Amino acid sequence: MPGKLTSSSLITVARHTTATDFLSATHSHLQDKEQSSNIVFAHALKRLRKEAGSSLETPRDVEEWLRFPRNRVPDDPNAFWLTVWTVDPTNNTATLDLILSCVDWTLGNYPIFLWSPQPEDKTWLIPRITKLTNHLLECVPSERVFSVFGMTSLVKSFSEYWTALTGHEVEPEPFYAALLSHCTEATFVDSSSQLPTGHVIRLATKSDVKSVAQLCKEFGDDSVYFPMTLDQGRIEAQELIKNAQAWIYDVDGQCSTICTVTRTTHKVSCITKVYTTPKFRRMGCAEHLVRHVTRGLLFDANRDAVTLYVSHGNSAQRVYDRVGFVGLCGKERPAGVEDAIEFGFVGTARGHW
Numbered sequence: 001m002p003g004k005l006t007s008s009s010l011i012t013v014a015r016h017t018t019a020t021d022f023l024s025a026t027h028s029h030l031q032d033k034e035q036s037s038n039i040v041f042a043h044a045l046k047r048l049r050k051e052a053g054s055s056l057e058t059p060r061d062v063e064e065w066l067r068f069p070r071n072r073v074p075d076d077p078n079a080f081w082l083t084v085w086t087v088d089p090t091n092n093t094a095t096l097d098l099i100l101s102c103v104d105w106t107l108g109n110y111p112i113f114l115w116s117p118q119p120e121d122k123t124w125l126i127p128r129i130t131k132l133t134n135h136l137l138e139c140v141p142s143e144r145v146f147s148v149f150g151m152t153s154l155v156k157s158f159s160e161y162w163t164a165l166t167g168h169e170v171e172p173e174p175f176y177a178a179l180l181s182h183c184t185e186a187t188f189v190d191s192s193s194q195l196p197t198g199h200v201i202r203l204a205t206k207s208d209v210k211s212v213a214q215l216c217k218e219f220g221d222d223s224v225y226f227p228m229t230l231d232q233g234r235i236e237a238q239e240l241i242k243n244a245q246a247w248i249y250d251v252d253g254q255c256s257t258i259c260t261v262t263r264t265t266h267k268v269s270c271i272t273k274v275y276t277t278p279k280f281r282r283m284g285c286a287e288h289l290v291r292h293v294t295r296g297l298l299f300d301a302n303r304d305a306v307t308l309y310v311s312h313g314n315s316a317q318r319v320y321d322r323v324g325f326v327g328l329c330g331k332e333r334p335a336g337v338e339d340a341i342e343f344g345f346v347g348t349a350r351g352h353w
Contacts, residue, residue: 097118
């Protein structure tokens with residue numbers, strides 16, 4: 001098991017300072033649960049490709065790199081991962097319990113992301129979260145942890161112990177409370193309705209930077225906790241368009257709606273942003289666009305699933321439900337539909353996501 005280890009009893013914490021090291025230890029675990037691990041997994045794969053200087057397009061490409069890196073990978077000063085393991089000394093095996101991701105991106109630091117492949121159980125979780133928070137405090141100044149996002153039980157336990165350790169109280173209201181939903185070929189709902197005359201769906205191009213930047217800014221403004229300047233919106237738009245990650249719904253030459261897909265793993269893609277500017281709302285733009293993007297990912301890009309997070313009470317749930325995303329609008333939640341939450345901390349240096 002790679003990483004710098006500190007251990008007590010049978011619970012061990014490892015720190016990984018490169019994506020190569022981190023995925024060498026966790027790739028199979030993340031791949032087994034690609035839908036729920038999408039945030040941590042996609043961010044790590046993106047950094048792995050940078051370390052490898054290669055696109056590493058298939059799981060086999062990734063596995064070969066992890067077995068035989070072709071160059072020395074230096075530590076990443078802006079990223080690390082902590083993994084918590086339960087070690088069985090009788091047969092020298094280790095079970096992955098928790099992952100903590102602390103990375104940044106173009107617009108600054110991401111929140112802390114938590115993920116576990118194990119069923120949620122508070123008694124099991126407490127000693128592991130205790131070790132994890134203590135180790136994290138040895139790695140970063142407490143002000144770096146401006147928020148934490150993940151499945152609700154993980155975040156609540158982490159926040160309780162992090163506040164006790166650092167004195168940073170949890171913000172009065174959650175930054176984000178959402179459902180993780182998914183759509184597959186089996187649940188996808190197509191539509192025979194045609195786009196109105198003058199309406200077009202297409203990938204955004206360089207000529208759309210200004211329009212996409214404006215919609216990114218408006219989306220950030222709606223989020224309240226992570227507002228975005230127009231300059232930041234332009235930076236994000238340029239990156240999205242360069243990477244072919246933004247689709248737009250064009251109404252008579254005007255960009256009404258954007259849909260972005262920025263987190264893709266081997267078999268799963270995640271829709272990360274859907275936004276319609278007020279002038280074009282209640283025209284069905286978002287539904288047409290989300291259906292188009294989801295169809296392409298499932299049937300052309302051969303993804304096993306498309307995922308997204310949607311906040312509780314958000315009317316957009318109706319749009320996603322009509323496209324085939326499951327467990328929304330009060331319907332029964334199948335396996336894989338989970339509650340997630342983001343807590344912010346008072347007195348910290350807020351980043352962006």
